[in-house]
Amino acid sequence: MTKKTDFLTQIAANQFTVGIIGLGYVGLPLALxxxxxxxxxxxxxxxxxxxxxxxxxxNFIGDVHDSDLIKVxxxxxxxxxxxxxxxxxxxxxxxCVPTPLDVFKKPDMSFIEGACIHIGKHMKPGTFVCLExxxxxxxxxDFMLPILEKESGLKxxxxxxxxxxxxxxxxxxxxFNTQNTPxxxxxxxxxxxxxxxxxxxxxxxxxxxxxxxxxxxxxxxLENTYRLVNISLINELALLSGKMDIDIWEVVxxxxxxxxxxxxxxxxxxxxxxxxxxxxxxxxxxxxxFGFDLSMINAAGxxxxxxxxxxxxxxxxxxxxxxxxxxxxxxxxxxVAYKPNIADERESPALKIMDEVANKGGIVSFCDxxxxxxxxxxxxxxxxxxxxxxxxxxxxxxxxxxNHNEYTADxxxxxxxxxxxxxxxxxxxxxxxxxx
Amino acid sequence: MTKKTDFLTQIAANQFTVGIIGLGYVGLPLALxxxxxxxxxxxxxxxxxxxxxxxxxxNFIGDVHDSDLIKVxxxxxxxxxxxxxxxxxxxxxxxCVPTPLDVFKKPDMSFIEGACIHIGKHMKPGTFVCLExxxxxxxxxDFMLPILEKESGLKxxxxxxxxxxxxxxxxxxxxFNTQNTPxxxxxxxxxxxxxxxxxxxxxxxxxxxxxxxxxxxxxxxLENTYRLVNISLINELALLSGKMDIDIWEVVxxxxxxxxxxxxxxxxxxxxxxxxxxxxxxxxxxxxxFGFDLSMINAAGxxxxxxxxxxxxxxxxxxxxxxxxxxxxxxxxxxVAYKPNIADERESPALKIMDEVANKGGIVSFCDxxxxxxxxxxxxxxxxxxxxxxxxxxxxxxxxxxNHNEYTADxxxxxxxxxxxxxxxxxxxxxxxxxx
Numbered sequence: 001m002t003k004k005t006d007f008l009t010q011i012a013a014n015q016f017t018v019g020i021i022g023l024g025y026v027g028l029p030l031a032l033x034x035x036x037x038x039x040x041x042x043x044x045x046x047x048x049x050x051x052x053x054x055x056x057x058x059n060f061i062g063d064v065h066d067s068d069l070i071k072v073x074x075x076x077x078x079x080x081x082x083x084x085x086x087x088x089x090x091x092x093x094x095x096c097v098p099t100p101l102d103v104f105k106k107p108d109m110s111f112i113e114g115a116c117i118h119i120g121k122h123m124k125p126g127t128f129v130c131l132e133x134x135x136x137x138x139x140x141x142d143f144m145l146p147i148l149e150k151e152s153g154l155k156x157x158x159x160x161x162x163x164x165x166x167x168x169x170x171x172x173x174x175x176f177n178t179q180n181t182p183x184x185x186x187x188x189x190x191x192x193x194x195x196x197x198x199x200x201x202x203x204x205x206x207x208x209x210x211x212x213x214x215x216x217x218x219x220x221x222l223e224n225t226y227r228l229v230n231i232s233l234i235n236e237l238a239l240l241s242g243k244m245d246i247d248i249w250e251v252v253x254x255x256x257x258x259x260x261x262x263x264x265x266x267x268x269x270x271x272x273x274x275x276x277x278x279x280x281x282x283x284x285x286x287x288x289x290f291g292f293d294l295s296m297i298n299a300a301g302x303x304x305x306x307x308x309x310x311x312x313x314x315x316x317x318x319x320x321x322x323x324x325x326x327x328x329x330x331x332x333x334x335x336v337a338y339k340p341n342i343a344d345e346r347e348s349p350a351l352k353i354m355d356e357v358a359n360k361g362g363i364v365s366f367c368d369x370x371x372x373x374x375x376x377x378x379x380x381x382x383x384x385x386x387x388x389x390x391x392x393x394x395x396x397x398x399x400x401x402x403n404h405n406e407y408t409a410d411x412x413x414x415x416x417x418x419x420x421x422x423x424x425x426x427x428x429x430x431x432x433x434x435x436x
Numbered sequence: 437m438t439k440k441t442d443f444l445t446q447i448a449a450n451q452f453t454v455g456i457i458g459l460g461y462v463g464l465p466l467a468l469x470x471x472x473x474x475x476x477x478x479x480x481x482x483x484x485x486x487x488x489x490x491x492x493x494x495n496f497i498g499d500v501h502d503s504d505l506i507k508v509x510x511x512x513x514x515x516x517x518x519x520x521x522x523x524x525x526x527x528x529x530x531x532c533v534p535t536p537l538d539v540f541k542k543p544d545m546s547f548i549e550g551a552c553i554h555i556g557k558h559m560k561p562g563t564f565v566c567l568e569x570x571x572x573x574x575x576x577x578d579f580m581l582p583i584l585e586k587e588s589g590l591k592x593x594x595x596x597x598x599x600x601x602x603x604x605x606x607x608x609x610x611x612f613n614t615q616n617t618p619x620x621x622x623x624x625x626x627x628x629x630x631x632x633x634x635x636x637x638x639x640x641x642x643x644x645x646x647x648x649x650x651x652x653x654x655x656x657x658l659e660n661t662y663r664l665v666n667i668s669l670i671n672e673l674a675l676l677s678g679k680m681d682i683d684i685w686e687v688v689x690x691x692x693x694x695x696x697x698x699x700x701x702x703x704x705x706x707x708x709x710x711x712x713x714x715x716x717x718x719x720x721x722x723x724x725x726f727g728f729d730l731s732m733i734n735a736a737g738x739x740x741x742x743x744x745x746x747x748x749x750x751x752x753x754x755x756x757x758x759x760x761x762x763x764x765x766x767x768x769x770x771x772v773a774y775k776p777n778i779a780d781e782r783e784s785p786a787l788k789i790m791d792e793v794a795n796k797g798g799i800v801s802f803c804d805x806x807x808x809x810x811x812x813x814x815x816x817x818x819x820x821x822x823x824x825x826x827x828x829x830x831x832x833x834x835x836x837x838x839n840h841n842e843y844t845a846d847x848x849x850x851x852x853x854x855x856x857x858x859x860x861x862x863x864x865x866x867x868x869x870x871x872x
Contacts (some may be wrong), residue, residue, distance in 0.1 A: 033813065069540040137680060137682060138680070141835050158833045161583045168694060170696070170697070173696070175696070176695055176696055181694070181695065182693040182695065184690050184693065189715060199603075206693070207692045208690055210686055210687075210690050211686060212680070212682075212684070214680065214682050215682055215683065215686050215687055216690070217644065217679075218673075218682050219690045219691045220676065222670075222673065222687055222688070223691050223693045223694055223697070223698050225577075225669065225673075226669070226691075226699075227697060227698075229665060229732070230662070230666070230731060231670050233661065233662070233665050233732045234658075235733055236730060236731065237654075237658065237661075237719075237730075238728060239728070240719075240723050240728045240730065241654065243651065243726045243727075243728070243742070244573055244574070244654075244722075245650070246573060246648075246650050246654050247647070247651065248654075250646055250651050251646075251651055251654045251655050251658055252645060252658070254620050254644055254646050254652070255655045255658045255659050255662075257618040257620065257642070257644045258604060258618070258659055259612055259617065259618065259619070260606070260609070260611070260612055261606070261659070261663060262662055262753070263662075263699040264660050266626060266808070283673075283676075286680075287676055290676060290679045290680060291679075292675070292679070294672060294675045294676065295672065295735040295738060295739065296669045296672055296732070296735050296736065296739070298735070299732050299734070299735040300732065303732070309470055318863065341790055371489070395667070433529060
């Protein structure tokens with residue numbers, strides 16, 4: 001029998017071990033997806049605290065059910081470790097590490113590089129290695145493969161197989177999770193595709209194979225570039241609409257009645273999170289190598305970059321109605337998460353506005369039901385205040401920056417002198433309510 | 437009883453006459469929608485030929501069923517005229533005239549202006565006037581209203597009512613037509629809204645009212661700007677993907693498996709038709725008055741402008757493989773309509789590419805099952821050739837510019853030396869097939 005048919009037989013019998021590098025919002029749900037099917041999973045992370053928490057079945061990811069984690073840890077089917085030499089026990093290894101951009105919007109590949117060195121040093125022949133971290137097209141073939149071959153001395157296609165399969169995790173999405181979201185898989189070889197499809201099909205309902213890793217890499221970038229471009233478009237039109245006495249939210253709701261050829265995007269104070277503001281710039285990075293400037297991504301990035309400043313101007317204009325300046329005013333931000341009902345403030349536009357308002361002398365504070373403390377890019381640290389009638393009433397201006405379910409239009413309106421509503425929570429503008 | 441309640445009573449009893457100015461792809465289907473409900477309709481057009489055809493029940497609009505037109509003309513419920521004085525018989529008047537851009541991408545308002553002058557001169561008190569032509573926000577209030585009031589000596593709100601309701605006609609769409617596509621309605625006054633809603637509800641399944649004409653104007657612009665921006669985005673990514681050895685069509689198909697937050701747009705040789713390439717530039721025009729540059733529309737327009745040139749380069753590269761130049765080569769374009777299975781070549785990218793190829797000395801010809809002759813922007817006139825095996829075989833290069841149902845991948849591949857496929861009709865690239 002060939003290595004491939006051996007492997008496929010093991011997969012069919014659930015007799016293989018999955019290794020997952022990176023126990024964050026992508027890796028931990030993926031680990032659970034396999035472990036809940038009775039497949040042995042080892043989770044790897046350099047952060048000891050995460051390793052200890054997983055082994056103690058203490059959940060730290062919003063989309064993971066506590067009871068699921070407890071179940072697989074008690075059964076012994078999921079273990080975590082910071083000892084990467086144990087990768088030699090894993091036949092299927094998934095890389096779910098961060099891929100941040102540096103301050104110059106250049107990809108920071110160090111996490112992928114580190115994971116590949118660990119894998120290369122320890123993997124046994126016959127291993128399937130798959131990258132899930134979002135990155136620029138060509139990464140799997142031109143960046144990951146050389147490291148793996150060099151460190152391992154093994155040959156792709158003969159001794160091991162590699163693939164790219166983009167994570168499609170949408171934090172807070174109650175309908176779609178790791179298991180029921182179709183998985184794109186682009187392997188380098190036909191054997192790799194067969195093996196990868198067999199492995200993912202254990203944990204995930206539908207696997208959609210494409211012809212190469214670079215196609216799979218581009219798929220993820222396209223999905224998030226689509227979102228960046230459309231949110232930026234509607235934000236730009238929102239700023240114009242404000243000047244033209246047009247309620248852009250009403251426009252979007254009406255356009256959404258078109259039964260074909262339209263998808264609604266709503267404006268807001270800017271784009272946050274760990275995907276949409278970053279992923280398109282991976283493509284912009286590699287495009288330069290091919291002599292391309294991506295004008296749509298450029299324009300969208302520019303709009304997103306200026307949103308915090310434009311929102312600060314909205315706050316200035318609102319306060320001006322009350323003959324007040326930002327300097328010396330008490331300004332409370334409701335919500336610092338980048339989207340409602342999650343505990344994640346990465347790249348959140350609220351933080352950027354808070355920095356700018358603080359720079360102008362505003363006395364900044366915030367509430368958030370899920371986030372107790374934040375540190376901004378400029379290094380400002382804010383402790384949350386308790387959300388109350390008294391707090392709202394004590395402020396010169398309330399900024400609705402995230403529309404968490406806890407915030408209701410009536411309560412805020414009744415207890416505020418002035419509201420800047422960046423989320424259309426209060427649907428009507430008025431003397432007191434200044435809308436984006 | 438007030439004028440309004442009188443009017444609503446007449447509407448309820450179908451005792452009112454509809455006037456429709458402009459008997460094109462918007463006006464004629466709208467006229468039919470009312471007439472088929474037994475409401476008397478008079479169609480107005482300055483083009484005598486259209487008037488004569490309607491009165492003879494000779495259909496000239498693809499989306500209109502011949503039998504419907506024959507039925508309402510025979511019943512005498514639809515008549516057409518070029519005599520605008522008959523507008524005095526109409527209680528509900530709809531303006532469905534062209535709103536082109538001039539060569540400097542400035543709105544040409546002369547058709548709307550002409551219609552408003554006719555209406556102003558002839559309408560009786562108690563008339564509802566509604567603009568359906570796509571135009572920049574504020575047109576109804578700031579451009580149309582002053583003309584109507586001046587010409588008629590009547591007062592909006594007291595003597596007549598105005599509104600804007602964007603046409604949402606999608607030529608060739610078999611599922612959605614004038615009747616079953618929700619209608620956006622923005623009237624200037626609350627009375628106008630009540631009357632307009634009652635009138636449209638006679639002919640159209642669902643009417644969605646918004647707070648003002650300018651909101652309704654913006655709705656239509658948003659819908660088509662969304663399409664311009666997304667098609668331009670995917671066209672730009674297609675050009676990059678070509679360089680990166682990535683099949684962009686495969687990428688879009690894979691991204692479309694994402695069950696939320698994505699809508700698929702496919703690349704092509706550029707954007708055609710009478711809406712998407714034009715409408716966003718109406719907004720760009722008025723935005724300047726408000727001190728705004730719309731960077732997303734700018735970038736998208738720029739991409740669209742360069743597509744014909746980029747496609748000419750693709751043809752050059754394909755011919756180069758056969759050691760041929762455009763100059764002196766026989767180049768056949770399959771399809772000149774701007775989208776498949778319709779007989780409309782307005783703004784079609786094929787025509788622009790044909791001009792550029794002809795400028796470079798290419799011997800250009802075309803086939804199209806629905807269009808017998810075309811005249812390009814540069815004034816080149818082409819007669820279609822009969823689509824045959826022999827014709828294809830006699831060419832140096834076949835360009836698939838519109839994917840009409842008549843064109844099949846196998847037939848074209850078997851009978852061509854070289855194909856440049858701009859529509860992914862032939863899904864596989866090869867020595868012979870050069871894909872966008």
